[in-house]
Amino acid sequence: MRSQMHAADIMTRRVFTISPERSVRHAARLMLDNRISGLPVCDDDGNLVGLLSEGDLLRRSELGSAALRGAKGDRPQQDPERYIKAHSWRVGDVMTTGAVTVNADASVDQIAALMQTRSIKRVPVVQQNRMVGIVSRRDILEAVLLAKPERFAAGDEAIKRAVLARLSSDLNLNEGAIEVRVEGGVVALCGSVESGVKRLAARVAAEAVCGPGCVRNELRVANEADCTPSGPVG
Template identity: 75%
Template structure:
């Protein structure tokens, strides 16, 4: 989470907001009132319907001209941030987990989530923060020993993909795991390899599964 959050007032100008976003390389700004309460978000998307960009940009959201839609006219012509921003905001508490925030971003198609405490913004989590978590996360410790790897792969296939242990044969020899049997789709075949690699490491899986119906989703050069 970024604790030093750049905010803007609903009474500030749109051009000032755009300059802040450019100068600080931000894709959005929290909008706070005089008491510090979060009242909305101004994003790059909100500025894509500006009159400065031409009439086509103003019609892009609903296909109507500003004369036909007063809301489009306001979004495109008002100089006030409060008129152009998206009112309200999707927020999380300070104790929200990373997986919850990531799921929220995905479900709402948003790039940042303000963190609030008692109505006041105390930080903001961006997609960049989520990427940093991925980069710094410690990978699962690979299982060691052929029998241990076999049991771990079977358990992972069951827990993560719901595949019964009798549906896929797993063999382990010399640190290499082989998957054999039949699955219903290429996606399932690919997912099985991914699950097995999560246990024993990339490049240590021979995917010999056959696809009963559908197309194999393995990309050229993938482990087989």
């Protein structure tokens, strides 16, 4: 079983933050100098009060009239909140409030799901509302590299059992639908599935057990001819 990784395992602990009283110009310089795309905004007590991202700075008066127009083409003068964000020099006026946060024990898959569903690039990690770190998409990618592959018992029979279990649990493909043959560590998948996507998914599931390049995918789609494996796997 693969061990679960948590926010505390992958988060960046040295986080650049900014006060809501600082200027937008200072925030932009901090982002550029440190090659970051967002800043947590914290008050004097270290409490997280918002996030300032590149997106918050895209509709600024300094960028010209086109950048100021809303989705319907209206100008910020017609919307006081947009006017403030476009013209104020205080970070506290421009930042996004109500930031999505997680605790240090949040699992990496939960954080990745949050990033997908909320279309965000970073998630602050807080403890009693105080910043202890931040998880970015880059941290998630590094977690992919750090993740250790699952280990299975050696031997053809053990590999076969592991592949069958994976096909059943992940794809609801039972032994009656797919025949799995293993010889010399090479897996052959035989039988039929209802779609090309399911055929590809079966190969991916098998490779999760024995690794890429060790699977011969002889599955047929729908009611095509029965599988007749070629090669030494019997």
